[in-house]
Each structure stands twice: as structure tokens, then as C-alpha cells.
Amino acid sequence: MRHPRRFSVGNFLLASSAGLVFLFLMLPLLVVFPISVSSASYLQFPPPGFSWQWYQRYLDDPGWIDATIRSVQAATLCTVLAMGLGVPLSFFLVRSRLAGVRVLDRLAAAPIIVPTIILSIALYGVFSRLQLIGEWYGVAIAHTVLALPFVVILVGAGLRTFDEAQEQAAAGLGAAWPRIIWRVTLPQLRPSLISAAFLAFISSFDELVLAMFLSGASMTLPKKMFDNIMMEIDPTIAAVSVLQILLVGLCLGLTSLFGRGALTTTITR
């Protein structure tokens, strides 16, 4: 399988250009770490000394903590909804032989393609009539629309590689369908399910455009960060950023341990 490893100018150029691109990708993530532990009272680089002051300020400010709690709530509800709706939908989209199912497949993937700004103002119009602006569960419902395609793609990919004969065997032995799905099918889909759930959570936790329009005065964490950036660049955001990067890193690590090793499949169908 492996290509023969030869040292050549070509390979060297390839490796170094890839290395530079990886550096470019990681640079914005790396730079917030030193700033977040700076002892300076404003943005200064390199930091003159070490201090936890910005983390302290984050933890002491009820505005930041409330926004964090709201984002965790919204992301949790979004995950539950996206999984609860998306997993059954994947069964339908993968297994049905109805003629119209391909159109519905497109509909389920459409939220990736339709610009978020359009969905945002469309929902802003509807939600403001329903008095849902400023409710965290309104944001969660909107985020569910964006998370559904990820769930459908990941779980669908898992389902396609699953051998349905196992279900028929279980049915032949007299098991009822809900029990078969629960005891035979879903356990084998576990890696896909875990990846899908993490992705749904993170996609909601990080989302800003929908939250900007729908969260009103009760801000989610990204909205609070956005407002903070607009007003002043204060290193508290660097501390919050570091916490977010660590959370994503944790989710990625857990996904690669227990999930389908394929966040890759997310976008490469």
C-alpha cells in the first residue's frame, strides 16, 4: 500500500509546503494561548509576564458565565433534537426505495449550502412574531436545522455499511422491530452516533450568525464574544478562546477514540 519512501527534491518540497500550510492553519489557535496568560492590562505581545487574571475575570463575570451556561443549554438541546430526529431520518433516507427519497435527501443536506445569513433573517422574521427571540431554546431549535445534515451524513454512512441480514436473522428468531433496532443495529452504529453527537454539540456551541439574530439580549457565548470584540480587544476573549479550543480538542480526541474516525466523511460524500 505504501509508496516507496524516497528522498527527492519533490518529496521535500511537498512536505515543506504541507508543513507551512499546517502552520498557517494552527497559527491563530496557537497565538491565543500566550495572550490568555498575559500579565499586561491590555493586548501586548510577547506578554511581559505570566498571570491567570483573564481566566479569573472570566470566572468572576456573571455576564460571561451566564452566556456560557446558555450556550451549553442550547448545544445540549440541539444535540438531543438533532440526534432524535436525524437518526430515524437517516434510516428512512438510506433504506427507503421510494422515488422521492432522493429529493428529500437533498432537502436534508440543503442547510449546509443555503447561506446562514438567509436562514438567520428568515427565522428572525418568524421567531419575532412567535416571541421566541431571546429564548435559548429558540436558538437550539434553529441550530438543530444546521446540525441535522451532519447527523444524516455520518449516521447514513454508518448505515450503508451495516449488513441488514443481521436484522432479518433477529426477526426470524422472533424479536420485535424496536428491540432489533435497539439491540442489534444501533450498537453497531455507535461510532457514527458518537461522532454525530459531538459534531452537533460543537456546531451549535460555536455558531454565531443565527445566534446574533435570535438570541436577543440573552446572549450565547459566541454572541457575547462578538460584542466584546466589537467594543474592545480585551484578553478575556483570549482566555475564553483557549477554553473553547480545549473543548473542541477534547471532543475531537474522544471522537477519534470512540467515534468513527471520520470527521472526514462529514464533508466528503
Place this chain on the structure above:
Amino acid sequence: MSSPGDSRRTLARRELGLFLLGLPALLMLGVVFAWPVLRLLSLSVEGGTLEHFEKATLDGLYVTVLADSLKIAAMVTGICLLLAYPVAVWLSRAGRVGAALGLFALLLPFWTSVLVRTYAWLVLLGRNGVINRSLRDWGWIDAPLPLLHNMGGVLIGMVQVLLPYMVLPIYAALLRVDPDLSRAAEGLGAPAWRSFLRITFPLSLSGVSAGCALVFVLSLGFFITPALLGGGRVIMISMLIEQQVREFLDWPFAAALSTVLLAATLVIYALIGRLTRGGRHATS
């Protein structure tokens, strides 16, 4: 055992069961996605007039913004392709550990909030940012370079955000290329570069066009990064839409702009998709 009628009935029951499984999610997509979007688009022709479309597609100011958005999307797509291809090739040839580390370096930024990354670029590229400060301390420049609040800053920020969308499809396409093909070519005496150009590269084109379609479409609707890094000097159509709703409460005009944006998005996505299929025929 069972008559044809029986099996047809079982099949119908199976289809009904599957449909009922999908129904709640489809209802949700209908109510929270399709209906609100269609309702918004319909506002653009409220009162039976096309004046909002005329304003959106004829007024010089708005035409410029639309053209700029298309230009930015094309540039971002081009730069992403140039940067992504070598990375994808390197990843597809790396060993287990290299590939795992590479994917981590790709996916960690990918799933980190766009906001965090945009903030970091503000810190890096600003007048007194990390880069300008360092260059001045080393005596390489006298005055700070204008890295932010211009087109360059917007491009840097957008490319960083969208690059993984280009790398991953190309990487997936390269993994599907049967390594025996290029081994056979090299066994027959073709130099490595030639077997790459004639075999590997054409077979990776499906990934290239999938990546280009995604990156182009996503950058066309970009909002946060140009708003923060452009400093008001780079206006994209999504920012215009937001402004119409937020500041002027001009819903019909925002709806007309949204319709134009959505139409451009879908047309370009379909066109690039068609190119893909054409490309596959050409290589198969």
C-alpha cells in the same frame, strides 16, 4: 411460502414504517427551514412589484457589492485550491502517525469557532499586532504594514477558515485512487512525476471540484470574517443583507438580495457539480 401479494404488503409496510421514522425530521425541516426561507424570498415580490429586484440587480452600488462578493469567493477558492492540493497529497502518502497528526491539525481549527479564529487574526495582523510588532522589533520595517481592514486581511481570514473544506474532499479522492495504477505505470518505466500527472491527478479531480464547489458557495455567503477583518472597507452581500434588516428594516429589499444570493449559490453549486460529472466521464 408467501404469495406475491404478501410480499408486496410487507414491502408497503416497510416503506410506511421508514417514512414514519423520517417524518418528524422532515416536518421540522419544513417548518423551521423550508417555509421560513420561502416566506422570506416571497417578501421580495410583495405587492406584485419587481422594483426591489431592479434595485438589487441594476443599482451600481449593489451590483458592485455582488461582483465583489463573487470576486472574493473566486479568489478564496483559487488560493484554497493552491494551498490544499499539496497538503492532500502529503496526507494521502503519510504514514499512520503522520496522517493522524495532519488530520488533527486540520480538524482542530476546522471545529474551532470562526469567531475565535477571526479574533486571533485581529491580534496577529493589527497595526500593533503580533506580526507588525515583531517585524518592527527586528528592524525589518519602520511603519506598520497594513495587514488588516483591507482585502488582504479578509482573504487571509477566509482562506484559513475554508481551507479544510478543500483539503478533505481532495484527500478522500486521492485515497480512492488505486495505488497499483501508478505502481504499474512506474513499473512500465514512467517517471514518478509523469505517473502522477497522467494517473493520480486526473483521478483526484472529482475531489477538486467537490472542494471548489463547497468553498465557493460557503465563501459567497460569508459574514463574520469579512465584517470583522474588512473594517468596513470590504463589503460582501451577506453584510448588505444584514444591514438592510437591522438598520433600515427594509425587508422586501433584503429579501430581494437574499433571492439573488441564493440563486447565485445554487446555480454555481449545480454548475460545478455538472463539471464533476463531465470530468468523471472524461477520465473513465
